[in-house]
Amino acid sequence: MKGQCWCIVICSLVVALVGAVSAGPIVAQEAQKWELVNPEGVAWVEPVKIAERVDSLEGKTVVLFWNGKHNGNNFLDRLAERLDAQVEGVRVLKSWEEPLNVPPGQNVAAQMIEAWQRVGIKPDLVIASQAD
Template identity: 45%
Template sequence: MKQIWMRWILSITVIVICLFILFPHVSSVSVTKETKQEWEILNPEGVIKIEAMKINPHPSTLEGKTVMLRWNGKHNGDKFLQRVEELLKERVKGVKVIKSWEVAPETVDPITGNQERSQEFAKAIAKFKPDLVIGAQSD
């Protein structure tokens, strides 16, 4: 029994030595130096060119002015704007209030979809020559 045990240990030892000879890279521990990583951060959104635009002057008072209330059709936005109308008529002398959804129902749309359609809405509202437009999105 002792001879069998000795042969088994000798066989294992020979196999291990042969493996180290055949595969020397396994026996040596390779330590690589840590290298500095450089990352380039990219923004996938792209570049948007924004052109400066001239802002219309704001009226110093709303007395005697025409105010257009613009509703986009979202839930309860019209109710909010009706309250704005009440407050304007209560607090501002001679103010004229026009509701866009009554005089230009084609402008009632929660999603215009594109710039051209938004410009069409603006032109439809501009035909009434308001001094000021107040919009409610009700989001």
């Protein structure tokens, strides 16, 4: 048993020496430069100018925007009914119906602006529903 312990110690020393010799001389290495990357990707959020408060909706054009999530259109349909019933001269456009037909997608803001230009409207107010 005693001989086995010495054998293990000697083998360990030989392995350490062989590893040190094969590694070569120790040379000062240049500092490593790391670039941190967010695995979720980078999201550039651009500031949005908030519109001034509207005193009244009478005679205004209101666009209702639905993000495509479940039951969001139900909320906006009911809101459209209430606006039509309670506000005189309001024009309510639903983004998912004619004449806009903007399907929910990645760059919705650009699609909405394009649809407004195509139809020739300039909405006074946009109401969005983020329903789930």
